[in-house]
Amino acid sequence: MKQLRFTPRARDDIFSIRVYTELEWGIEETQRYIAALSKRFDELMQYPEIGVQNEQLGRAIRTLAAERHVIIYRIDHDAVVILAVRHQSQRLRL
Numbered sequence: 001m002k003q004l005r006f007t008p009r010a011r012d013d014i015f016s017i018r019v020y021t022e023l024e025w026g027i028e029e030t031q032r033y034i035a036a037l038s039k040r041f042d043e044l045m046q047y048p049e050i051g052v053q054n055e056q057l058g059r060a061i062r063t064l065a066a067e068r069h070v071i072i073y074r075i076d077h078d079a080v081v082i083l084a085v086r087h088q089s090q091r092l093r094l
Contacts, residue, residue, distance in 0.1 A: 003079040004045050013085040017069065033067060040066040041082070048075045
């Protein structure tokens with residue numbers, strides 16, 4: 001199983017998701033949503049190639065749907081590196 005690493009940008013994205021969700025829908029929904037995202041991160045550690053290659057974002061960049069968000073990541077030799085987590089309505093970019 002690969003390790004999971006988050007870039008500063010990805011950490012900021014997750015923090016923003018947490019804050020926005022709590023303000024809009026409350027603590028219980030925030031906990032449910034973050035747990036669902038965490039489940040997808042766990043799946044990526046076990047099955048790194050589960051996501052779709054996205055050449056528009058760059059060579060070796062993959063995306064994976066997670067609730068209403070898209071996880072943007074790459075696979076390194078020892079880790080899955082989470083580059084960003086974008087809302088599905090946002091343009092995917094790095």
